[in-house]
Amino acid sequence: MKTLTTITMVSLLSCSVLLLADDDESKGPGVVPVNNPLYAEECSACHFAYQPGLMPARSWQKIMANLEDHFGENAELEAEEHKALTDYLVKNAADFSKHKRSVKIMRSLSRDKTPVRITEIPYIVRKHDELSAKMVKDNPLSYCDKCHTSADTGSYSERYINIPGYGSWDDDD
Numbered sequence: 001m002k003t004l005t006t007i008t009m010v011s012l013l014s015c016s017v018l019l020l021a022d023d024d025e026s027k028g029p030g031v032v033p034v035n036n037p038l039y040a041e042e043c044s045a046c047h048f049a050y051q052p053g054l055m056p057a058r059s060w061q062k063i064m065a066n067l068e069d070h071f072g073e074n075a076e077l078e079a080e081e082h083k084a085l086t087d088y089l090v091k092n093a094a095d096f097s098k099h100k101r102s103v104k105i106m107r108s109l110s111r112d113k114t115p116v117r118i119t120e121i122p123y124i125v126r127k128h129d130e131l132s133a134k135m136v137k138d139n140p141l142s143y144c145d146k147c148h149t150s151a152d153t154g155s156y157s158e159r160y161i162n163i164p165g166y167g168s169w170d171d172d173d
């Protein structure tokens, strides 16, 4: 009986080690999924609704302060919605999240930097430096959900990547 317990424990242990190695998001999504219907509606007209946990609060404040000139587009909102969405983004920003990607994003960013693009955050830049120029030209990095098929659930695991025109990401090389 004792041996059996030991065997069970050893196999359980090696099993979880394998799972961890295979899936870096085995404990849940890397960022908290969007859970605010107003945000999901208002901020998904031109690109998918980025999770608040992908940028620090100061970045969201900077973006929300300049919606009339938003990357060349006018994304202005009514005052009431503007306030509700700013509050949502700030409260759920990467600085206040313990989720894996949010923590890594904050760790990679120096305090004196306030990027207005997720794609300029050092952790995100580093994670994409193996993609070819052509892949990124055909599928600009700002459109996360084009390649990350589970992006809307907050999961950016390598298991759920399919680059349009190129296929799934081979992480064996």
Ligand code: HEC
Residues within 6 Å of the ligand: 042, 043, 044, 045, 046, 047, 050, 063, 067, 070, 071, 073, 074, 075, 085, 116, 117, 118, 119, 120, 140, 141, 142
């Ligand atoms: C009218 C269209 C439009 C709406 C509505 C809109 N955006 Fe954007 N957004 C853009 C464009 C265009 C870009 C730049 C994408 C590119 O470089 O190809 C962008 C980029 C961004 C980026 C940077 C992405 C990156 O490259 O890392 C963030 C963050 C962002 N938007 C947040 C928001 C938020 C928050 C809202 C809602 C308040 C919003 N957007 C609504 C058009 C829009």
Ligand code: HEC
Residues within 6 Å of the ligand: 024, 030, 054, 101, 118, 119, 124, 127, 128, 129, 130, 131, 135, 136, 139, 140, 141, 142, 143, 144, 145, 146, 147, 148, 156, 157, 158, 161, 163, 169, 171
């Ligand atoms: C052109 C396709 C493409 C787009 C668009 C893209 N990614 Fe990625 N992303 C990848 C690939 C491929 C990898 C794996 C890279 C590697 O393993 O070297 C990756 C890796 C990542 C990782 C790390 C995953 C891991 O397990 O280490 C994160 C986090 C991530 N991307 C977030 C984003 C976010 C956020 C956006 C949008 C702002 C985005 N990506 C846009 C292709 C893309």
